[in-house]
Amino acid sequence: xxxxxxxxxxxxxxxxxxxxxxxxxxxxxxxxxxxxxxxxxxxxxxxxxxxxxxxxxxxxxxxxxxxxxxxxxxxxxxxxxxxxxxxxxxxxxxxxxxxxxxxxxxxxxxxxxxxxxxxxxxxxxxxxxxxxxxxxxxxxxxxxxxxxxxxxxxxxxxxxxxxxxxxxxxxxxxxx
Amino acid sequence: xxxxxxxxxxxxxxxxxxxxxxxxxxxxxxxxxxxxxxxxxxxxxxxxxxxxxxxxxxxxxxxxxxxxxxxxxxxxxxxxxxxxxxxxxxxxxxxxxxxxxxxxxxxxxxxxxxxxxxxxxxxxxxxxxxxxxxxxxxxxxxxxxxxxxxxxxxxxxxxxxx
Numbered sequence: 001x002x003x004x005x006x007x008x009x010x011x012x013x014x015x016x017x018x019x020x021x022x023x024x025x026x027x028x029x030x031x032x033x034x035x036x037x038x039x040x041x042x043x044x045x046x047x048x049x050x051x052x053x054x055x056x057x058x059x060x061x062x063x064x065x066x067x068x069x070x071x072x073x074x075x076x077x078x079x080x081x082x083x084x085x086x087x088x089x090x091x092x093x094x095x096x097x098x099x100x101x102x103x104x105x106x107x108x109x110x111x112x113x114x115x116x117x118x119x120x121x122x123x124x125x126x127x128x129x130x131x132x133x134x135x136x137x138x139x140x141x142x143x144x145x146x147x148x149x150x151x152x153x154x155x156x157x158x159x160x161x162x163x164x165x166x167x168x169x170x171x172x173x174x175x176x
Numbered sequence: 177x178x179x180x181x182x183x184x185x186x187x188x189x190x191x192x193x194x195x196x197x198x199x200x201x202x203x204x205x206x207x208x209x210x211x212x213x214x215x216x217x218x219x220x221x222x223x224x225x226x227x228x229x230x231x232x233x234x235x236x237x238x239x240x241x242x243x244x245x246x247x248x249x250x251x252x253x254x255x256x257x258x259x260x261x262x263x264x265x266x267x268x269x270x271x272x273x274x275x276x277x278x279x280x281x282x283x284x285x286x287x288x289x290x291x292x293x294x295x296x297x298x299x300x301x302x303x304x305x306x307x308x309x310x311x312x313x314x315x316x317x318x319x320x321x322x323x324x325x326x327x328x329x330x331x332x333x334x335x336x337x338x
């Protein structure tokens with residue numbers, strides 16, 4: 001009897017692991033940047049290339065970084081949500097315009113709405129590498145001290161925004 | 177009829193394609209500059225995972241991000257950084273997941289030791305099983321006087337089998 005139970009037991013355990021694996025998202029790579037200071041950079045602003053943006057400009061505020069591009073299909077998917085968030089004025093959001101032409105980006109914002117306080121233009125994707133970006137869109141929460149607190153890879157959903165992003169923002173804003 | 181036309185068109189087609197090749201030569205050019213550097217880029221790239229296409233390393237991948245990261249490798253090697261420095265640069269940004277050979281630490285002990293633990297457990301179980309089987313076989317070999325008599329009778333064909 002034991003002889004037949006053993007393989008069955010092993011099979012059940014293995015099947016259990018494989019089944020659980022079906023619901024894991026391999027694209028969700030935990031970011032080592034959480035709890036680290038936001039990478040220091042200086043990039044030209046999308047709308048006004050004469051000016052630059054640097055994370056130091058946001059010191060003392062809780063803010064979001066959203067990595068986007070006009071060629072990014074999932075960015076379009078999340079964009080209405082971001083526009084709504086931008087209108088609500090709950091939290092300032094900086095766009096990181098990733099590996100894209102200036103004109104294409106400006107046109108895209110004109111067409112779909114611009115929820116960003118401003119967008120930094122990362123033409124060659126170098127800033128994004130410092131952020132560990134591997135799939136657009138990506139959204140980061142940065143606290144008042146300039147420390148990255150949270151990262152979301154992939155398009156934001158209303159649930160994600162409501163349950164994960166906004167409560168964290170509120171909590172960080174309450175902190176001194 | 178169509179053949180001469182085809183012959184006429186062929187050089188035109190080649191002429192059309194040539195500038196396309198030239199346009200894409202910038203990547204090839206940076207590969208050709210320094211074979212020693214490129215060999216190091218290739219070797220390092222094989223140890224780093226492309227996060228866009230997760231089952232490929234960045235040496236093999238042609239994803240945009242992989243090309244950018246290869247550019248990073250090239251620049252950092254040219255700047256005289258060691259392989260370990262470059263790897264920790266990648267890990268700082270993308271986490272241990274970027275390494276095809278994960279480092280040995282508390283969270284990865286099971287990963288590294290698991291196969292050996294499993295092998296040890298199976299070897300132990302097998303050994304025990306063989307021993308009990310041998311013991312059982314040895315025990316089974318000792319027949320009582322009655323059984324000996326019956327066996328002899330069987331061998332001599334005095335007792336009919338069922």
